[in-house]
Amino acid sequence: MAILECRELTKYFDSSLALDHVSLTVEPGRIVGLLGPNGSGKSTLIKLANGLLVPSSGVVTIDGHAPGPETKELVSYLPERTYLSGWMNVVQLLDFFCDFYPDFDRDAAEHMLTALEISPKLRIRQMSKGTREKVQLILVMSRRARLYLLDEPIGGVDPATRDYIIHTILSNYNENASLVISTHLIADVENVLDDVIFINKGRILLQQSVDQIRQEKGCSVDELFREVFRYAE
Numbered sequence: 001m002a003i004l005e006c007r008e009l010t011k012y013f014d015s016s017l018a019l020d021h022v023s024l025t026v027e028p029g030r031i032v033g034l035l036g037p038n039g040s041g042k043s044t045l046i047k048l049a050n051g052l053l054v055p056s057s058g059v060v061t062i063d064g065h066a067p068g069p070e071t072k073e074l075v076s077y078l079p080e081r082t083y084l085s086g087w088m089n090v091v092q093l094l095d096f097f098c099d100f101y102p103d104f105d106r107d108a109a110e111h112m113l114t115a116l117e118i119s120p121k122l123r124i125r126q127m128s129k130g131t132r133e134k135v136q137l138i139l140v141m142s143r144r145a146r147l148y149l150l151d152e153p154i155g156g157v158d159p160a161t162r163d164y165i166i167h168t169i170l171s172n173y174n175e176n177a178s179l180v181i182s183t184h185l186i187a188d189v190e191n192v193l194d195d196v197i198f199i200n201k202g203r204i205l206l207q208q209s210v211d212q213i214r215q216e217k218g219c220s221v222d223e224l225f226r227e228v229f230r231y232a233e
């Protein structure tokens with residue numbers, strides 16, 4: 001069964017259409033790039049999957065269930081904006097995640113924080129944007145979840161560290177889990193993606209595996225994205 005499924009998922013904000021009859025599936029064990037320009041509906045889709053928004057029509061399910069308390073145990077979510085309190089330091093954040101999430105692997109988180117030389121005493125409000133993103137991503141990826149929904153995880157991280165982060169994190173997560181990464185930094189993530197979903201103005205333009213794209217179209221995801229969006233209305 002698909003871990004995430006949307007059928008004809010539609011979301012209006014007042015009269016403005018943010019998602020327009022979106023149908024897609026994410027299978028277990030896949031790393032999926034949700035790729036689209038600003039305002040294309042990526043965050044709206046992820047929030048609907050988390051139950052933070054309610055669909056105007058259509059359905060979203062996680063492992064066959066509508067978003068709710070049951071699915072929150074399966075999903076580890078990295079929101080677009082931080083929800084962590086500025087006064088908390090890294091140790092307090094680790095304590096918080098341990099208390100809150102039974103599936104949190106504290107050793108794995110500590111290991112990644114050490115690898116990235118992030119001091120345990122550092123408070124959220126003292127962190128640079130990039131460091132804050134690294135810490136949040138480590139916390140979210142240290143849960144042993146079935147589905148990770150990452151909304152723009154690495155926008156503030158410098159390009160030299162992005163690759164390292166992506167690989168550190170991917171070498172620490174459960175291979176049977178699925179990952180949806182929303183980003184417009186395609187070149188940085190395309191080597192780790194199994195599938196891509198292109199979204200524009202609330203509509204899915206393409207859902208395909210990266211291997212298929214390379215074989216059939218003979219180009220990289222980044223090149224195809226530029227091509228498709230050049231002609232998108």
Ligand SMILES: Nc1ncnc2c1ncn2[C@@H]1O[C@H](COP(=O)(O)OP(=O)(O)OP(=O)(O)O)[C@@H](O)[C@H]1O
Pocket residue numbers: 013016017018036037038039040041042043044045
């Ligand atoms: N709470 C809201 N109220 C009204 N309109 C909203 C709200 N949230 C999103 N929208 C609108 O819905 C559309 C999709 O927004 P969304 O945030 O999902 O895009 P996105 O692809 O995540 O963009 P970005 O890459 O800039 O984060 C946009 O036109 C946005 O202005």
